[in-house]
Amino acid sequence: MALYSEVVMDHFMHPRNVGTIEDASGVGEVGNAKCGDIMKIYLKIENDIIEDVKFETFGCGSAIASSSMATEMIKGKSIHEAMALTNKAVAEALDGLPAHKLHCSVLAEEAIKSALKDYYEKNGIPYDKTQFPDCENCGHCHD
Amino acid sequence: MHVYADNAATTKMSQVAINAMLPYFDKVYGNPSSLHSIGQEAKEALDAARETVAKCLGCEPREIYFTSGGSEADNQAIISAARVGARKGKKHIISTAFEHHAVLHTLNKLEKEGYEVTYLDVKEGHNVTARQVRDAIREDTCLVTTMYANNEIGSILPIAEIGAVCKEAGVPFHTDAVQAAGHLHINVKEQNIDMLSLSGHKFHGPKGVGALYCRRGFPLTNVIEGGAQERGKRAGTENIAGICGMAAALEDACQHMDENMPKVAAMRDKLIEGLSKIPHCALNGDPVNRLPGNVSFCFEGIEGESLLLLLDFKGVSGSSGSACTSGSLDPSHVLLAIGRVHDVAHGSLRLSLSEYNTMEEVDHMLKVVPEVVEHLRKMSPVWRDLQTGKREYIL
Ligand SMILES: Cc1ncc(COP(=O)(O)O)c(C=O)c1O
Numbered sequence: 296m297a298l299y300s301e302v303v304m305d306h307f308m309h310p311r312n313v314g315t316i317e318d319a320s321g322v323g324e325v326g327n328a329k330c331g332d333i334m335k336i337y338l339k340i341e342n343d344i345i346e347d348v349k350f351e352t353f354g355c356g357s358a359i360a361s362s363s364m365a366t367e368m369i370k371g372k373s374i375h376e377a378m379a380l381t382n383k384a385v386a387e388a389l390d391g392l393p394a395h396k397l398h399c400s401v402l403a404e405e406a407i408k409s410a411l412k413d414y415y416e417k418n419g420i421p422y423d424k425t426q427f428p429d430c431e432n433c434g435h436c437h438d
Numbered sequence: 439m440h441v442y443a444d445n446a447a448t449t450k451m452s453q454v455a456i457n458a459m460l461p462y463f464d465k466v467y468g469n470p471s472s473l474h475s476i477g478q479e480a481k482e483a484l485d486a487a488r489e490t491v492a493k494c495l496g497c498e499p500r501e502i503y504f505t506s507g508g509s510e511a512d513n514q515a516i517i518s519a520a521r522v523g524a525r526k527g528k529k530h531i532i533s534t535a536f537e538h539h540a541v542l543h544t545l546n547k548l549e550k551e552g553y554e555v556t557y558l559d560v561k562e563g564h565n566v567t568a569r570q571v572r573d574a575i576r577e578d579t580c581l582v583t584t585m586y587a588n589n590e591i592g593s594i595l596p597i598a599e600i601g602a603v604c605k606e607a608g609v610p611f612h613t614d615a616v617q618a619a620g621h622l623h624i625n626v627k628e629q630n631i632d633m634l635s636l637s638g639h640k641f642h643g644p645k646g647v648g649a650l651y652c653r654r655g656f657p658l659t660n661v662i663e664g665g666a667q668e669r670g671k672r673a674g675t676e677n678i679a680g681i682c683g684m685a686a687a688l689e690d691a692c693q694h695m696d697e698n699m700p701k702v703a704a705m706r707d708k709l710i711e712g713l714s715k716i717p718h719c720a721l722n723g724d725p726v727n728r729l730p731g732n733v734s735f736c737f738e739g740i741e742g743e744s745l746l747l748l749l750d751f752k753g754v755s756g757s758s759g760s761a762c763t764s765g766s767l768d769p770s771h772v773l774l775a776i777g778r779v780h781d782v783a784h785g786s787l788r789l790s791l792s793e794y795n796t797m798e799e800v801d802h803m804l805k806v807v808p809e810v811v812e813h814l815r816k817m818s819p820v821w822r823d824l825q826t827g828k829r830e831y832i833l
């Protein structure tokens with residue numbers, strides 16, 4: 296199907312890192328079923344390094360491919376590098392997404408940030424709140 | 439194996455229709471308005487096509503107006519009735535909540551001009567009743583417009599009963615029969631239909647051509663102004679090849695309707711029965727009064743676009759009413775209108791069959807659809823929450 300690039304289709308058809316982590320260091324979930332995309336990210340962090348990452352996604356091809364790509368991009372990286380991941384970088388790594396599908400890739404960035412926030416909170420690590428999106432009013436889903 | 443199961447979107451052209459078109463590209467290419475013999479030959483073909491379409495609908499040839507498709511016919515029918523109404527001070531229209539956008543958006547335009555529209559509720563039985571229509575009719579109602587059969591969920595409306603109600607109340611009745619023509623028995627006189635829209639490409643004819651039946655004496659308003667074609671009601675040099683292809687396809691469909699209908703319905707029923715076994719799913723649309731080729735389900739815990747992509751990869755072309763397939767953020771208004779909440783409306787799948795499908799193809803779909811649904815559920819956090827009791831099942 297020409298709707299998506301070959302990279303998107305590859306990650307959609309063969310998503311990397313699908314699943315859950317039992318004793319995850321941080322878990323983040325963003326989106327809601329009402330707007331059609333939900334992403335959940337599980338992180339296993341040791342010595343500030345993302346040792347393992349898994350995801351579950353309810354959503355379109357673009358949402359699933361973005362989750363898969365984003366998890367690949369942060370695996371083995373430091374939490375600071377993971378914090379710096381943008382949806383633009385995810386979309387670029389996917390060889391681009393159709394314009395009306397970009398909002399689906401935003402969720403990947405937000406899910407990772409949300410999981411990192413959970414990790415900081417669980418471990419009492421101070422963090423800069425302004426770095427995190429307020430998912431209660433994320434703009435890509437209207438009511 | 440590749441299974442085309444999106445016949446409600448459009449159909450493959452039949453050889454009969456293709457052959458009927460061919461002479462009009464390079465042999466009988468005249469303009470029907472021209473006086474010379476090449477033009478007059480084209481005029482004869484046009485007249486013959488009009489007669490064929492009229493015969494299929496049970497009306498007179500002069501009551502058929504060729505258009506560019508179903509959308510244009512819908513627009514013209516509704517605008518015409520609205521203009522007649524306005525002259526009598528009547529500006530109320532009755533329709534349903536699950537019409538095609540060709541009807542809904544035309545009604546929205548009229549609402550902005552000061553018309554009032556009642557959209558009949560379709561939650562009960564995923565259909566409307568003639569009783570609902572009767573109860574909604576007012577002194578100032580100038581039109582009842584309800585589709586003949588729904589394109590997404592397949593419900594067939596009680597058209598003859600609605601026609602009778604409208605006739606008794608003296609209210610013009612238009613029906614968007616784009617999904618019905620060539621598939622169901624239509625007789626506009628017996629069913630008291632004043633205006634009816636159809637489209638060539640839904641019954642193995644060409645795209646970009648349709649027809650509006652308009653009862654003799656009902657004044658049409660032009661949507662396209664210009665020359666005097668179509669009795670002055672629709673300007674533009676006629677799409678002769680398209681019109682002849684559509685007429686041939688319609689005639690062919692009507693001739694074979696009684697053999698195709700049970701064949702297609704049997705495939706539909708097998709597909710519905712098999713897919714119903716998938717846990718936490720629901721059939722959309724009227725289970726009894728249903729288009730022979732329509733299968734429409736919602737599957738909880740998954741999203742429709744990813745379902746379609748995977749099915750396409752496995753050789754099945756279907757469609758979905760999920761937000762991510764429409765390009766908007768809302769799922770299909772039809773699914774919302776029948777009461778499906780957003781969460782499950784996103785997980786919809788429509789498989790629409792024609793007589794070109796086979797039982798082997800149905801078996802293939804019965805194999806791959808459950809596999810794909812299970813695959814997507816396995817990676818869905820919503821499905822996990824449903825399974826672990828963190829979220830309650832809706833279906
Ligand atoms: C019920 C209904 N009405 C109208 C239309 C529009 O027809 P067309 O594509 O010929 O304009 C369609 C088809 O898409 C339809 O299914």
Ligand SMILES: [Zn+2]
Nearest residue numbers: 355358399762
């Ligand atoms: Zn999406």
